[in-house]
Amino acid sequence: MSEKLGLLGGVSIALGGMIGGGIFAVLGVVAQMAGPSAWVAFTGGGVVAFCAGYSYVRLQRLGDVSGGSVSFITEFVDSTTVAGMVGWTLLFGYVGSMGMYAFAFGSFAxxxxxxxxxxxxxxxxxxxxxAVFGFVGLNVLGARTSGTTEVVLVAAKVGILLVFGVWGFYFGAETGQLTTGLSAATAGGLLMSAALSFVAFQGWQLLFYDEESLRNARTTIPRAVYLSIPASLILYVLVAVVTTGLLQPGTIAANPEIALAIAAEPFMGRIGFVLISLAALFSTGSAINATLFSAAHFATGMLEDDLLPDRIGDEDADGVPTRTLVVLGVITAAFTAYGSLQGITSFASLAFISVFGSMSLLAFRHRTGVRTGVLPAIGVLGAVLFFPSLVYHLAVMEPEVFGVVIVVAAVVLGLEALYFKRETIRSGIDGMQ
Structure with a gap:
């Protein structure tokens, strides 16, 4: 983007990353697990995400650094290995998110x-x-939306969802179909579904990688974070209440990836299904594009810091290396082609829970008093509760998905260990010869 963006543009970047794909890809999966209490699950995920957002802003101010998680680890922990492992985890979280968006795109299409x-x-x-390789091609060609276009597109997506939410809420209230779902909710179920919803709130951190495109970035980023997360949460809650109120659990379970579009039919008719589906196609597509752009730039920064193998890209390339985009595209394509929506969503949520929880812990350790320690502490507590609850749910309720997640996580950790301990391993091999 050639022009500098102000607060409205910053909020649009964050909202585009969250509402752009998260609501269409995640809503049905969370509603399938939590039922009418899905709105409570989203609230829990949103609160923990807000605390993580505060922690990021706090660390940026304390360290006077740019770039997000890896930069914070480098500044406050001074460990290349830890910084690299956090970076790899975050990168695979982005890949999982893109796989999730692509899955929803294909389902709606x-x-x-x-x-x-x-x-x-x-x-x-x-x-x-x-869809994935189409957007890889666009990024190779350097296609990007302008700042003004970004604002208009996000406004259009939010507008469509607001119409759906407000109209659907009125219709549901008039017909007596809406419910809080609290009577049938369980603490364990809410905790697991809140953990699953966490990936829907990760888009705000894109602001920390787009600092150069923002006017007065050190002031704009905190304001955009503090505005965008509550705004997306309000919209998620409204849409979740309407969707779970108007659809039977069996309908949601059979069609989790397009539940939002089906929920529009009772009060908007067939045109509602078409309108929401078109909005979903555009939103998930733009989310793939935006996430790929940010992930590729993030990977390029890791290449420059020797935190990724040279085979993934050329750190001296002008802009994002084509090879990096292709590698990210291939891994994302594998995720979305062979994974289930819940499996992909779970993997991405676990990745972001790990990273956001770590940043909250870092902010808590560098607190200067009670006032600066409360929100990071909540962020840490949320991550500590979310991670094992989601793992437990997968192990008990989705053993096949759990197996895939474990295998992928083991491969990632193995590759990380081999890469960051490569000199030690090489020395050991040489010593045996």
Missing amino acids: TRLLGVEAAVGVPLRPVVSVL
Whole structure:
């Protein structure tokens, strides 16, 4: 983006990262698990995300550094290995997010076209993979929206969801279909679904990588974080109440990826399904593009700091290395083609819970008093509760998904260990010869 963005542009970047794809990809999965109390789960996830956002702002001010998590670890922990492992975890969280967006994109596209298979081959994975590589191509060509376009597009997406939420809430209240869901909610179920919803709130951290595109960034970023997270939470709560109130649990369970569009039909008719589906296609597509752009720049910074292997990209390339974009695209395509929506969402949520919790802990350790320690402490507590509850849910309720998550996590950790301990390993091998 050539022009500098102000507060409105900063809020648009953050909201675009959260509402742009999160609500369409995550809502049905959370509603499937929590039922009518899904709004409570989103509230829990949003509160912990807000505390993490405060922690990021606090660390940026204390260290006077730019770039987010890896920069904070480098500044306050002074460990290249820890910084690299946090960076790798965050990078795979981005890949999981893109896989989640691509999964939703393919689901909405095939259902909207009314063609879900061809020659016996499911089209959803095909469309999802094509979408990923389509946006890889756009980023290789350097295509980016302008600041003004970003604001307009985010306003359009928020407007459509507000119409859905307000109209649907009125319709549900008039027909007596809305419920709080608190009577049937359980603490364990809410905790697990709140953990699953966490990935829907990760978009605000993109601001810390777009600092150069913001006017008065050190003032704009905190304000944008503090405005965007509550705004997205309010919208998530409204949409969750309407969707779970108007749809039967069986309908949501059978169609978690397009539950939002189906929920529009009772009061908006077929045009509602089409409108929400089109909004979802555009939103998830733009979320893939924006996340790929930010992840690629993040990876380039890690290459420059020798935190990623040279084979992933050329650190001296002009702009983002094409090889880096292709590698991210290939891994994302594999996630979205072979993974389930809940598996991809769970993996991405676990990655962001780990990183955001670590940053909250770092901010808590560098608190200067009670006032600066409360919110980071809540962020740490949320991560400590979210991580094991989500792992437990996967192990007990989704053993196949759990197995995939464990394998992927083990591979990532193994690659990290091999890379950051490569000199020690090489010395050991040489000593045996």
